[in-house]
Amino acid sequence: MTVEAALAVPFFLFFIMNILVIFDMLRLHGNIEEAIHQTGNQMAFCGYAYKNVEELGFSLPDEMSSIAMSEVYARGRVIRILGTDYLNNTCLSSGAAGLHFVKSSVMKEDDVIDFIVSYKVKPLIGIIGFADFPMENRYYGRAWTGYDVENGQGGQEDDPIVFIAENGVVYHTSRNCTYLCPSINMISAFQKDNIRNEQGEKYHACERCGRAGIQGVLYITSQGNRYHNSLKCSGLKRTIYAVHLSETGGKGKCSKCG
Secondary structure: OHHHHHHHHHHHHHHHHHHHHHHHHHHHHHHHHHHHHHHHHHHHHOHHHHHOOOOOOOOOOHHHHHHHOOHHHHHHHHHHHHOHHHHHOOOEOOHHHHOEOOOOEEOOHHHEEEEEEEEEEOOOOOOOOOOOEEEEEEEEEEOOOOEEOOOOEEHHHHOOEEEEEOOOOEEEOOOOOOOOOOOEEEEEHHHOOOOEOOOOOEOEEOOOOHHHOOOOEEEEEOOOOEEEOOOOOHHHOOOEEEEEHHHOOOOEEOOOOO
8 A cells, every 4th residue: 555655646746746847838828918918009009100100290110119119019929918927937938948939920911910829837846748838829900090981081081070969960070070079158148139149140048948948148169059047058068989981871071170
C-alpha cells in the first residue's frame, strides 16, 4: 500500500495542478479578448480623424499616423493594458513576447479593423510528447468613418443624418436650427394684438392651453403664430428625431438651415 500510494499520489497531484492551469488559460483568453476590444474600439473611434485628417484642417507626421493605426500600436497597447508582469507569469508561452498580431489588418478594405492575436499556452508541468497548444482571439469592426454597411458606400456623404420634428413638414440639416429650438418670449396679454411673428402674422390662441382664457402673461415664439398661457404647453416643445435623409418621406428642406 505504501508503494502504491507513493506512485499514485504524485500522479494525482500532477492531474489536479494541470486542471487548475486550465482555468488560468480561460482567464488569460478572456483578459486578452477584453484588451483587444478596448484597443479596437479606441482605434475605430479614431478612424475618422485618421482617414480625413486633411479635411479636418490639420496633419499628422507620417510616422505618427502609421503607428497610431497599425498592428504594432495595437500590440503595444494590449500589452500595456494587461501588464508585462501578468503576461510573463501566466501559462502564456514566452510571456508577453508570445503575443503575435501577424494575421491582423488595420484600415484596409472597407475601413475594417481586424485583430487576430495568436499565442500558445503551456501546462504548469510539461508532458513529454505534448507540445504547447495554440489559441487565438479576434476583434473585428469597422472604423467610424460613416461607411454604409448595406450599400457599401460612405453613408455620411451619400445618405446624411438630418433632423425632423414629430409633426414637421420639412427636414433640418442643423440640430440647432431655430425652428427646432424656438426662442420663447414672454409678453403681456395687452401686447398680443400688436405683435407679429417673423412672417408678419398675428398670434392666435393655442389650441391646447388657450381654452382657459387669456392670462396676464403669455408666451410666444418668433416663428410660431400661437400664444400660450403655460410655459409647459406641448406646443412650445419639439420632439426631434435624427434620421437618414432617405427616411424623411419626401419632406423638403428647411428654409433656414437647409
